[in-house]
Amino acid sequence: MSTTPTAGPTRQPGAVAALVRELPRVNTPLTVLLGVLTAGQVAGVVLLPLAIGRLVTALTADAGPTASRQAWTGLTLLALALVLDIALEPIRAMVTAKLSTAVDGSLAQRTVEGALRPDGVAHLDDSDVADQLERARGVGIGAYAPGQAVNALAALVPLRLTGLAAAILLGWAGQWWMPVVLGAAWIVTGRWQEKEMARAVAANTARTVQLRHAAYLRDIAVTAPSAKELRLFGLHQWLVERFTREWWDGVVEMRRKTTDGRRHAAASVLLLAAHVVVVVPLAYGASNGDPSVGELTVALQALLGLFALGFTGDLQRRLHLASAAVPPALAVSALGAPATGATGLAATGLPQREIRFEGVRFGYPGARRPVVDNLDLVIPAGSSLAIVGDNGAGKSTVTKLLAGLYRPDAGRIRVDGRDLHDHDLASWRRQLAVVFQDFGRYPFSVRDNIAFGAIEAAATDGAVVEAARLGGFLGVEQGLADGWDTPLTSAYTGGTELSGGQWQRLALSRALYAVRHGARVLVLDEPTAHLDIEAEYELYARFLEITAGITTILVSHRFATVRLAERIAVLRGGRVSEYGSHDELLAADGRYAQMFRVQSAPFTDSAGGRRG
Incomplete structure (x- = not known):
């Protein structure tokens, strides 16, 4: 793959x-100083037996000038050894601590x-x-x-x-x-x-694998999201036993091998x-x-x-x-170290014409079969496209390939006729505003969480407020202790936790902040998954305003959201099986029409029951 x-x-x-x-590369002066101090410490240790030897010789010899010289020499060497030890040891300890911290x-x-x-x-x-x-x-x-x-x-x-x-x-x-x-x-x-x-x-x-498993189990035990289910399902004893076994396999076996x-x-x-x-x-x-x-x-x-x-x-x-x-x-x-200093083409202002997937195939490492297989798809610039399909059909994978997070195993993705990977990826990603299904929940302030959409731009109040309005987050900050500057984690003093829907609106606001600062492609992967009915309706009402003048790719299982797009692509078996508008796909009576009827049936039946 x-x-x-x-x-x-x-x-x-x-x-x-x-x-x-690594020591001199990390901090040359400290490394040299530590070497000098170590030499001084060793000199002090060497002087000590010589000093004691002279003193013993003086004490066992007959009194006289020779014995006196031996005694004074011994005392001098002893004093020097003690000075080197007492005076240099605290300095050496301090230098060692600083160098240790610098290495870490x-x-x-x-x-x-x-x-x-x-x-x-x-x-x-x-x-x-x-x-x-x-x-x-x-x-x-x-x-x-x-x-x-x-x-x-x-x-x-x-x-x-x-x-x-x-x-x-x-x-x-x-x-x-x-x-x-x-x-x-x-x-x-x-x-x-x-x-x-x-x-x-x-x-x-x-045994790093076992220790990694043990660390994962430990994190499950000490993090709030999983703590509820651990208690609800009575998993306490199971988790402790599993953690102990993994830790034993990873660490204690080492001690056996030392004996x-x-x-x-x-x-x-x-x-x-x-x-x-x-x-x-x-x-x-x-x-x-x-x-x-x-x-x-x-x-x-x-x-x-x-x-x-x-x-x-x-x-x-x-x-x-x-x-x-x-x-x-x-x-x-050393991961990803470039072989040369060459960079790709600038992608500023793209796409002007289209984004095109040509025979794209891709599978994740270790997977038995590709997720996307011989995918052909054209997205005209400035249009909106919804991508639907069953779980595992490759919908989210398409967005990751478009963002350059993975390279296709075969085929290519073209932007205005040029291969995506001919462009400088950093430049191309500045043209993208993406809300992934597993979007980031950054433990920083509300303002930072929105402004991360365009980190190079100054986070002005006007830009942050406008992005929050379009993303449906505006007003939430009023209920937070420090407003826009409230840390979004209970681990910080004065911080708070948001609900799932609030986090999703914040992630959407971050993407729209990027659009406000020049991004030309908006990618929304399940943008309403955590929203309540009212918030979802408000997003529908703002959809045309949000997507005006930009290329929009919408991945969703909710057909009320999907039907807002100009074109819809149905993925099946890793490729496009149907393509057209909502009305065209319903008329074709294929997989899209089937999924739409299944999802709308409860509402249709309910309406029919009321009429009866």
Whole structure:
């Protein structure tokens, strides 16, 4: 079916490396400063055992100038180590927090930009892209944000450098082979555990689908629209059990994979043996005066510090889990990236003559058969056309194809003789004013909800009021706390919720605001579905005023609305089966006439009953 830009394969190797590469791109000064502060912190850690070694040497030596110099040197090194630690740590923590926030903000912004960049919406129907979006949000790996990986990395890097410095000190104070043996043991056992962690993250990432299902179930439980039916139908226990099962499959299984008893036992034996191999010769030499008391003090501290070369537990766990969101975020941010800087033709003022569908075929990703198949349809500029048909006939799909949200799999859509996709889609969409069946309900002010129809224009009171009048919303704002500036969500203080009919009138007002600012094609998909009888009648009364001078496409099941159009197209099997005016189609006595009689029968029977 239709092609979809994807976010790449589901496996995303090198997550930590990707995070490290991103840091200077997000904020170079903070990254450099963090590097300098980390170096200072490591220097302080290295100075500490040297200082203690000098002090121990001074305290165990005979009193004299040499012992005094050792003591003063030790105290100086100790003071410097404490200054580096106490003075730099708060600054390092602050810089880390700022860089962490910057990474979260940058990746979130780029994810949103990437999701919005493709010309159409086909990628949002792709399950692979949906999984990438969830992983980019951290859902697929236990809700760890990438910024937490920055915090873990900022703690892990100095720890690793400290371990390396400890190895050097052990080789200097003891013997050269000691850090080799002990360091190798820590590194090997650390790698074992790190591989277990990587397998667990991979297993958990593979369960993004389950976690996405769990997140969906959670949203059902905590959102108002579904809360009523959950209680009415007694779905509480079912939902809790389903959520628990999905969450268990997606998260808890990862913890099982982090535990390998045999490997952990082997790691413990290896580390114990390595320490014995190092400590016994070190103790034996110290009993013979080599190394000295001061060198032994340094060596023992360095020996303990070598643990930093091994597995660091929760620190590495957080690093792996949180950084796993980085590659998917980068993959999503690259969605729809143009190969060249070329743009299409300007579409301002179109159509002048007609919109024509020629042999158009289209099916949604994963669908077995096309929704629209060999569709031929002509819409003269300035005319009104109603599209009717059974559910699933492709009526709403036609409007989405016209808006360029999907590309036809075959055939083409022409605007004044040129292929729609030869035009710059942004320019073409400025010529469209669309009320989709699933129109947006934006949690912003009434004014914003209308003015979004032409975001580039200044939202003057006159233009907003006129659009609201034509859309049938005018007067509703008078009952709201802040009038036009009332937020349309109860989540905000002073906000409110609209009824379904009020939302539909607001969506229509938004489209008519776009018409007022230059849109030449008005598309209404089930514009009266949520309206009461009075509001629907008022829309009929304003229809000619609303559609004057523009091309209008009306999708509806209500024939009282459909018959207002100049021409009517009946879709069946993904193509036009009947075409003509209301009277012509009734005279033809086809599918349109049948649907009209079925819908009008209750009113006809009622009128006949009253006459009798």
